[in-house]
Amino acid sequence: MLISHGKRLLLDAGQTWKGKLRTLAPDWIAITHAHPDHAFALEEGTDVPVYVSEESRALLARFPVRRFRVFDDGDELRLGPFRVRPYDVVHSIRAPAVGFRVTADRTTVVYNPDIISIIDEDRVLTGVDVFIGDGASLTRPIVRRRGTALFGHTTVRAQLNWCKRHQIHRAYIVHCGKQLVTMKPAELQRRVDELAGSTIRAIVARDGLDVEL
Ligand SMILES: [Zn+2]
Ligand SMILES: [Zn+2]
Incomplete structure (x- = not known):
């Protein structure tokens, strides 16, 4: 995006x-x-x-x-108007993943297109305005295990619960998996609204996403 x-x-x-x-x-x-x-x-x-x-x-x-x-995890990159902090997430064993916490002016966005969990959730999600999350599945986790390591994707429901826990009021669901892309758009948005509850405005973004801060 x-x-x-x-x-x-x-x-x-x-x-x-x-x-x-x-x-x-x-x-x-x-x-x-x-x-x-x-x-x-x-x-x-x-x-x-x-x-x-x-x-x-x-x-x-x-x-x-x-x-x-x-x-490295926890570095702060200063790229023009953006402050960018990469943070470790659980998603893949062979291709370890990070998320990005991006701040410009007073707005902070976190980007987690493929994710099971955020290693240091409190540090990363405190003070966030916009959550961008993984749309692989609405309510059924796609998580597998090798030894003690997990890989795959958590649910939209779980991510919206992280938003509730950390008072994040805006969420975009990107990178939609088969379940979401085969649903009718109106039905999908209704299910997402239900999961989001009244405190979060959650939007499903089908192709790419441009966010202007
Ligand atoms: Zn992916
Ligand atoms: Zn991936």
Whole structure:
């Protein structure tokens, strides 16, 4: 998704965007994890700085990216008008994922397109205005286990409960899985409204999302 505030910050660059990066013209790109639907637009190559974790850089090293910038969990990146904090989340064993907490002026957004849980939930979700979350499933978790490690996706319901717990009043559901994309839009929005309750305005975003801060 693209966050703009004078400058343009692209969060994730999935394979369906391959060939479009130049037109999109972001000033920076930050990648949550090295799965194809989050990072493989980089195959087209770019001169724009691309912020990644160490693990993602290793997995994406074959792509012609001129400027990888490696971050750690808890770093604060200052990118023009944006302050960006990557934080560790549980999602994948082979392609470890982060979320991003992005602040511009007085607005703070968290971006979690693929997620089971946030490792340090209180630190990350306190003081957030907008939650952007994983639409893989409404109410049935898609979680698997290998040894003690979990991978997969939590539910929209669980994420809206995190929002309630942390007084976050606005949520966008992105990256919708099969269950959500096959539902009628009106029915889907009704189910999401029900889960969101009266304190959260939750919106399902089907294709990409541009947020202007
Ligand atoms: Zn993923
Ligand atoms: Zn994904």
